[in-house]
Amino acid sequence: MLQKLRDRTSGWVATIIIALLMVPFLFVIDQRYMGGMGANNVAQVKAPPTWWEGAPKWWPASTLWEHREVGVDEFRQRFEQERMRVRQEQGEAFDPRAFETVENKRKVLDQLVDEKALQLAAERAGVVVGDAAVRDYIASIPAFQVEGKFDANRYQLALASQVPAQTPTQFELLVRDSLQQSLIPVGLGTSAFVTDAEFDRILRLSGEKRDVELALLPEVPEDTAAVDEAQIQAWYDAHPADFVRPESVTIEYVEVDGNSLPPAVPADEATLRKRYEDEKARFVEPEQRLASHILIRVEPDADAAALKAAEEKAQRLTAEAKAPGADFAALAKASSEDPGSRDSGGDLGWVERGAMVAPFEEALFSMQSGEVRGPVKTDFGFHVLQLRELKQGAQVSFEEAREELAREQAQVDRERAFSDLTGRLTDLVYQNPSSLAPAAEQVGLQVQKLGPFTREDTIGIGASPEVKKAAFSEALIEDGTASDPIQLGPEHSVVIRVIEHAPEQPRPLAEVKDQVVAAIRVDRRQAAAGAAADALAKRVQAGETMADVAASVGAQVMPLPGLPRGVPAPSPEANREIFAVAPPAEGKVAAGHFEMPDGRLALFAVTGVHPGDVAELQPEQREQLRKQFAQIDGAAAAEAYVRQIRKSFDIVIEESQL
Incomplete structure (x- = not known):
């Protein structure tokens, strides 16, 4: 019986039948086992089998590709680390909501994808990191050292203080993976070199100076030609970001200002004497x-x-x-x-x-x-x-210290009154966070209103970065509840609540029509100025002298002999334009134009080019520069390697998980 079954299930007919039977399973088996994304992943990096590296992505057997995933938890942990780094870098200027952008998330995700791609490439290339390399690298980390030597206790404490805490085994695995990922790109980076010919060419270019003649061109007359409705609509449609009403909020707030509180009752004699006795040692x-x-x-x-x-x-x-x-x-x-x-x-x-x-x-x-x-x-x-x-030191009498004691006691009483009032207000607001009026009425303060205002406006308390950060925070906008007290200064705080929020939205054409017309006319005027400058530059290149061309438009020529490359003169942009034109042929000039900071155009002519003198560098300087150029080339080679790896792999991003 078994033999008959074996006979009938062999051959090409049986193969087709089995293949057909497998089709339904492809739709019910968890795709994580077949190389799919899975529900808990943000991205996946897939590579074709090593025995067919040119396999197309549409190949039916692509489920057999090697793959690495970026998990949701892994992404969130890395994003939180980046958030902490940026917060530490920016300090009080850090805006949590502004940080939560798709661009920032994609930036972090791209870094993780690069790491997964490098790891997969290293494994396919047979890169293996030994235990000794891991130990040596960990021992070289300064955070684990005491007096320049690795300390096991310091190592354990440092790992335990991480959030979340790590065990040595977990950290060693992380180091091993990092070394494996970085071995090839680091090797490419450190193996870069610059030949003598390349180095000399770079020196000649970087040290190049040019003899230049400049002429500040007269302003082009204002554009007053008619603008038809079709042009207006076309410009409006092509520049939607220029005609946007920025996000705005309207807030209500209760302000507690210590300077506005009634003056404290002067302290009596007994209070001052007690303070003197308690702090007698201070008055010596x-x-x-x-x-x-x-x-x-x-x-x-x-x-x-x-x-x-x-x-x-x-x-x-x-x-x-x-x-x-x-x-x-x-x-x-x-x-x-x-x-x-x-x-x-x-x-x-x-x-x-x-x-x-x-x-x-x-x-x-x-x-x-x-x-x-x-x-x-x-x-x-x-x-x-x-x-x-x-x-010898002498005790200061109560009478001598009385004025200072009274002043200090008045300050203490004022601070206590401010603290008590702020505390009562906060407690009452917490009882009814959806409105400030009841709490303000009970403590005898007024509810004030501010807005609408945008992130760029600086009006009233809205000029405070702390107030603005809270007012535009997702929590206050969505919940409509009151904030915690926001410190504006010594003995000065405010509690706010967002009562209206208008998201960023396009302004209708009817509202911005005059701005659109003005923008079209500015663009036409700039285009006319550019065309006029191009025509003048062509005349110079055709053989007319710079003086004659400048005089024809009422401009004067200003010579700039020996202008160095990279010097911000007349401006950084101007210098780049001047050195971007090809060196003129013998007996010729090269011409062009650039925009000045005030918007006017300037015509220039390059009359001479003087390459940098390679012989001016001392041997030590030459060697140092060569190393720097090699490092730049090495970094470029490493980046190119990562880009090529990403091109050769199939990378899938699950945007909904960001």
């Missing part, structure tokens, strides 16, 4: 010491011999200063190397704690009146100290 005049010194200076990079000589000199001066009848001031004038105190006999005046470097202060405040001590070493050198007089 600091101990002061009248000091002089002799400095023997030591340079920071002094060797051991110089250090020893300075110390021995300071020791001799210390002995002389301690001798009976010694004149410390005379010694300081004769020997001190401190220009600030030498002429006054080393006098430093009254010194309080915290005014001097630590070793100096430690010695001075441990001395007795009249004592000489030294040498005392600091970063400046060796000091010989003399304590001439000591003034």
Whole structure:
């Protein structure tokens, strides 16, 4: 029986039958097992089998292609990391809603797709990363080092502090994948080189100077010709982004300003006395010491011999200063190397704690009146100290401190009143976040209205970046609830609620018709100016002198001999235009025109070209520049490799998952 079944299921007929039976399964089997996208993926990178790398994408057996997916969780984690990086980079200027754009998401996704493509290419090329390479790379990461050496405890703590935390095994896998992905592009980048001929050509071009003649052309008359309805409609349809009403919001808000609150009742005597007793230690005049010194200076990079000589000199001066009848001031004038105190006999005046470097202060405040001590070493050198007089700290009386205490207490009471009012307002708003009126009425404040205003407007409290960020946030716009208190300054805050929101939308043609007509006329005027400048440039290239051509339109010629490439003169754009024209043939000139910052056009003629002098570079500079050019070429080669990999693979993006 089995043999008969085997006989009847062999051959080409059976093959066709089995193939037909498999067709329905293609529609019920989870596509993740067959190389499909799957529900939890944002993108997929697929490569044809290595035994048929030229297989077309429409090939029925494309389910056998190798593939790598970018999962939703992986994408969201990377996007959140990018959000944190940008927030740290921009600080207070960071706008969470503005960051949530499709462009930013695609940028992050493209990076992940590149990584998957590189990983797939590396595996197909047989690239394998050994354990030793992974260990060496991890050990070289500064975050895992203590005093320049890898520290296992630091490594464990650093991984545990990540969000989410990682185990060493997870991190090692990440490093292994990264090394595998980067090995080929890094190899391409580091293997780049620049030949002598290429390098010399780059130097000649980068150091090139041109002799130029300029003529500022007169303004073209305003365009006053009629604009018909068809032209208006065509321009409006071709430039929709120019006629858009920007997104706007209208808000209501309650403002709490400490300066507008009733003045606090002056504190009574008992309150001030209690504050004085509680903070009595603060009202003490600091101990002061009248000091002089002799400095023997030591340079920071002094060797051991110089250090020893300075110390021995300071020791001799210390002995002389301690001798009976010694004149410390005379010694300081004769020997001190401190220009600030030498002429006054080393006098430093009254010194309080915290005014001097630590070793100096430690010695001075441990001395007795009249004592000489030294040498005392600091970063400046060796000091010989003399304590001439000591003034002990004294307690400041309540009467002397009363005015300061009253001022401080008034400030505390004002801050407390502001804090209490803000807290009461916030609590009441949380009870009814869909309206500010009930809360404002209970605390005796007014609800005010502002708007509509756009992101670019700077009116009232809407000029505050914090207010604007909250007003245009998705949460306040969609929910219609009140914000948390927004700090505008010291003792100044505001609670806002979005009451109207108008998204960005096209303005109707009837509303912007005058602007469209003005834009058409500006465009026609610019086109006329460009055509006139082109005609003048052709006359110069045909052989007329720049002076004659300029004079024909009432312009003057300004020579610019030896203009270097890349110099922003007359402007960066002008310099690029001047060096973009081909060098003129012998006895000829090259001409063109560019737009000045004020919109006027300038005619130019290149009368001479002077390549950079290769011999001017020193050998060290030449080698350094060669390395830089090689790095640029290497980076370009690595980028080209990634682009080629992406072209050779099939990349599918699931836009709905972004």
